[in-house]
Amino acid sequence: MPLLVEDYTWTQTDSMVYINVPLKGAKAGNVDILATDEYLKVHFPPFLFEAFLFEPVNDDRSSAKIGNGVAALALPKITHKLWEQLMIPNNNKEKKKAIRERALLKHQEKVAVESKAKAAKRQEEKKYALRKMMQLEQEERDTIQKMKDDEREKVTAEMEAWKQKQRQKAEEELKLKSQRTSQEKFKPVKKLALICMFPCVGQRCSDEASKKKAPVDLPAPRSAGNIQVTFTPRVFPTALRESRVPEEEEWLKKQAEARRAVNADLEELKDLKEEEKNPDWLKEKGDKCFATGNYMAAVNAYNLAIKLNRKMPALFSNRAACHLKLRNLHKAIEDSSQALDLLRPPVAANACARARAHVRRGTALCELQLYVEGLHDYQAALTIDPQNEALQADAQRIRQIIQNDRCSDVV
Template sequence: MPVIIKDYVWRQTATNIILQISLRGVSQNKVDIFTSPRIFFFEIILLHSIDTLKSKCTVTATDIIFELKKIKDDIWESLDTNISKSEKQELKKQLLDEEYLHIQEGDTKKSEKRAELKRVAVRQQIHLDTKIRENIEGIKKYEEKTALGDISKWSNKAASKTKITCKKVTNDTKKLTEDVQPVPLPRAVKILQIDFTPREFPTPSRESKLQEETEWLKKQAEARRCCSFVSEDIRPEEKNPQFLKAKGDEFFKNKDYLGAISAYSFGIKISEKFVDLYIARSAVHLTLGNFHKAVKDCTTALELLKPEVPINLKERALCIARRGEALCKLGYQKQGIEEIKFSLKLVPDTHFENVLEEAEKANE
């Protein structure tokens, strides 16, 4: 609660006001100061506005000295306003609200500036990495070309020397011809293609491990059958993304979540760019509490939903909102709330409005 002090000294010029207040034995470590364009200190409200950025405050052991910069160059009739107590309360409340809004705007601008600096830093790092990779590739190509050129020159030179030597020996004597050994040419280079037998395991096949591997594969097949979906049981004509999407939706509707995930995942293996499978699988992951996987599926779906056109607006809004809900569940309340708000601007949705309200309450 502020203490009313009437013992102060002030003087002014056309541009500044000097206000000196005695602490009267109060330690300078216990002094709290709040400023606004019309500063009030110990219930003193200035007559006109001041520039808080250009004003100064000095706290000494015995006094507080304010050097206040006027907004307009003028001589004030008095230091404070001559109004009633109720009017002062209303004016003080108004000044506090204005300063609070000003502080909020400043924090928002700082956050936006930090985010922009991060984006610029990431772009610069990507550009730098790309340039370094291009330089490395250029050096590799140059060295490869130089090495092949040296080999070609050496080969031609060796062949010409062999021909000259053979001619001289033939002209001299047959004995010398028998002693001459021609320089062999470099062996031809060829790339061998090696194909390996496909395996379920990353390790090489071993006869001693064949029984254990077969037993493990049987157990996995039984586990997949318990999940109501086995890819081996599907007919060849049914192995298409549309059928697997409908199959997964049926499992999801019957609350067979593992079967739904298996159907969607097998469909993604067949068609990696079928965006409906990622959207559907993210819903199942969100229901099971697999929030990291839900965020990953929504992000992949948003990448596939480019370019952003009106026909895929609802799908984009759903993915953004669902990713925001998953982020809120993971503890990233701020990022999740921003995602859901952005989604609701695109397409209003009652469910995500309720999710947003709960997230904002939890973030308070």
């Protein structure tokens, strides 16, 4: 008979349920996890953890990570609200039996469907690989044939050009030879007759020929120079469709409202000093405590400031940093998400604050081994600050971890 695990822990938000089950020295390969919308089982012989959930969850989006001796399960709620408890009452045995049977039947059907899908996917991948190989071979054959055809055409063209050049050369030599023969035959007689009949004409022709042969005086080239070109500066305003003035004005309006939204009428705050009722003073105090490593004191300062003013995103973001140091990972995720909700609309004035909130939430998710979700936050931070080399290195490390996990799952 299996030993039931009783020392599990669980936390929740409006939309998620997180359960941590200690594996008591069991190896990751020996852990069997079964999850449906209303039933959860973690079996690692001789131990067994069963949970008949208080309300249904989305089992298609549920995830489980095994590491550091703990099985961490994240279950998205179908109805966004806080549960009174994790499981249904223990006295309803018939209902538990029916839920267990339905879960096993659903799991068997899901395994059968996944097996068929994997087989079909493998067959399709084989077909695709075969088609791709045949396509590559055909492209290689076509490339080789094209190279042969191009080389043949090139050689043929060069041969034809050489033949044409030889024919033209022979024709020119023949023509030149015939011209020389005719000139040698008729030139002396004509020149002699011309001089005898018109002596002045011959003299004039020789004078004109000498003039033509005389060198012509050309002007010297102009000296080089540089032309300075200046452009009129662009002083007209940016087009209205590219302007972010409305978002900037909305952000400034929200900041002004946040400064005015101070709740100093709470009963527990009446005994405080005047400066202790100022959320800005409390924020500076929390920042100093965080810098000295006193994280609990910083959390207390931020808690009191948030009671006074819940519209300052810096309070939630800084408290998330404290929770990260204290390993309160789920609280760090909640505070970072709250800070991002308050940092809207996204404008240049709050870009750095949004990047910090994304990094803190992504770090908490990665600490919970939810690397894919954490990578999304790091990519959002890189979108805001793409030149940050530290963020680029962290994102690359997370991608490597995800790739290694996928390779281990395939093996």
